[in-house]
Amino acid sequence: MSPRRAPPPSASEMTPVPPPDAAVARFRDDLARVTAAAFDGATTPAQVRIALAVSGGADSMAMLALAAAAHPGRVVAATFDHRLRAGSSDEAAMVARAGAALAVPHRTLAPIDAIAGSSIQMRARVARYAALVDWAAAEGAAVLLTAHHGDDQAETLLMRLNRGAGLSGLAAIRPWRFDGGVAVLRPLLGWRRAQLREVAQAAQMPFVDDPSNDDPRHDRTRMRALLAAAPALDPVRLAASAAWLAEAEAVLARLAERLWKERWRGPDRPFAVAQEERELRRRLVRRAIIAVRESAAIVLPAFDDSTNVEPLLDALEAGRGAVQGGVKVSPAPAGWRFSVAPPRRSV
Incomplete structure (x- = not known):
């Protein structure tokens, strides 16, 4: 046509x-x-x-x-x-x-x-x-x-x-x-x-x-x-x-950026964000996983800033660790820790 x-x-x-x-x-x-x-x-x-x-x-x-x-x-x-x-x-x-x-x-x-x-x-x-x-x-x-x-x-x-x-x-x-x-x-x-x-x-x-x-x-x-x-x-x-939603998004993005600069100290160091609102945790967890993946040159499995992290957040709230995007996230009193996940054992 x-x-x-x-x-x-x-x-x-x-x-x-x-x-x-x-x-x-x-x-x-x-x-x-x-x-x-x-x-x-x-x-x-x-x-x-x-x-x-x-x-x-x-x-x-x-x-x-x-x-x-x-x-x-x-x-x-x-x-x-x-x-x-x-x-x-x-x-x-x-x-x-x-x-x-x-x-x-x-x-x-x-x-x-x-x-x-x-x-x-x-x-x-x-x-x-x-x-x-x-x-x-x-x-x-x-x-x-x-x-x-x-x-x-x-x-x-x-x-x-x-x-x-x-x-x-x-x-x-x-x-x-x-x-x-x-x-x-x-x-x-x-x-x-x-x-x-x-x-x-x-x-x-x-x-x-x-x-x-x-x-x-x-x-x-x-x-x-x-x-x-x-x-x-x-x-x-x-x-x-x-447009109103975009303004709200910009406010949350600025707050997440501030928390990131204040509290992220690198992989395997406590990241104290467990007490923040879930939307902020969602953004910060994604960013932390991306940071670890970049530092370790992890490309698979795929992961980006829109990947669903709800099961991971649920596990952390329940006091359990989990792996996503090739990154292990573990809860601790001082904050969540992010590190490269160990390779899976072959059966």
């Missing part, structure tokens, strides 16, 4: 039309707000470039038009061609032509190795962000903007709720995060999908509709259909709830 294109004009025929002034002002304010949050109140210098990840969909093409109008001369754009379906190179070329019409330099990126295997969407995401962040850094951009919006946020929150996610997962799409020295910003989380489509159309920007967005095999597609069929569920309010 080929992508569905928006009505004329085509990319080759387009003449840039500035987006509505109100939309440009709103975008400028939203970008300034998320930038200040990411950089502790600071703003990026006026000469620093602003990098955009532009896929060719209506959302990202609207962002391209808004950014070019709000910060002329500072914007660069890139499209990551996953090379997973026919026509993707044509879409990247469409974005390049639109960028040229707006005086925005554009580059098409592609994976070094073919994206294949299980969890292909996850692999595609990892490859995409790695390439985009490297490109942004090479361009001298302090920030990389993506076009995630309020509907995306609401859909993500519902998907995470349906999977029984914890607080970190329910924070959903974060307004900003750092990847290396580049801040990945989402200034459009307060915008609706329909609003961005209107901006793209008003600016006479070409765009494509990805047919995978209608594929019922994807969780996101099903959540999108649920929202469409339940008008009582307001995506803006759901997105606002995700």
Whole structure:
């Protein structure tokens, strides 16, 4: 199935039309707000470039038009061609032509190795962000903007709720995060999908509709259909709830970081966190296991900061030791001790 294109004009025929002034002002304010949050109140210098990840969909093409109008001369754009379906190179070329019409330099990126295997969407995401962040850094951009919006946020929150996610997962799409020295910003989380489509159309920007967005095999597609069929569920309010959850997550993350710095003294030394709330213990136990694994170069079994550690916490609360991720955790009066687990005896 080929992508569905928006009505004329085509990319080759387009003449840039500035987006509505109100939309440009709103975008400028939203970008300034998320930038200040990411950089502790600071703003990026006026000469620093602003990098955009532009896929060719209506959302990202609207962002391209808004950014070019709000910060002329500072914007660069890139499209990551996953090379997973026919026509993707044509879409990247469409974005390049639109960028040229707006005086925005554009580059098409592609994976070094073919994206294949299980969890292909996850692999595609990892490859995409790695390439985009490297490109942004090479361009001298302090920030990389993506076009995630309020509907995306609401859909993500519902998907995470349906999977029984914890607080970190329910924070959903974060307004900003750092990847290396580049801040990945989402200034459009307060915008609706329909609003961005209107901006793209008003600016006479070409765009494509990805047919995978209608594929019922994807969780996101099903959540999108649920929202469409339940008008009582307001995506803006759901997105606002995700923002509140993200604030709570940030508070807990800072507290866990403080406890870590105060009390972690290295492997096989008492880690006095048994009296903390379970959520803090959960975070600190994971971090301790990861620290021991890194120091001992343990790679198997798999373990990361989202691994389920509930049985381990239950055992420690009951005064029993346990092994997880190749790390032995033992309770003691002065605190829990973490050490490399001895190899299993063969039968």
